[in-house]
Amino acid sequence: MKTELTVTGMTCGHCQKAVQQALAQVPGVQQAEVDLARGLATVTGTADLSALIAAVTEEGYAASPAHGA
Incomplete structure (x- = not known):
């Protein structure tokens, strides 16, 4: 299953990497890619949407389901 999230607040490569690593640690995630x-x-993967959003939020960014996802 593929899930797309809109992530706001990222301004640099460090932000991108932090979000990607946070998502990768959520149980059920097979692969996470972030486009800055x-x-x-x-x-x-099979990760729960709320868990993905929580992981991004804990890193200090905002996330929501991408339009059309």
Whole structure:
């Protein structure tokens, strides 16, 4: 299953890496990719949407389901 999140608050490569690592640690995530330019995170696996959003929020960024996801 693929889940896309809109992530706001990222301004640099460090932000991108922090969000990607946080998402990768959520149980059920097989792969996490974060596109800084588009403010989009794509997660593959069975992780719960609320857990993904919580992981991003704990890093200090905002996340919501991407439009059309």
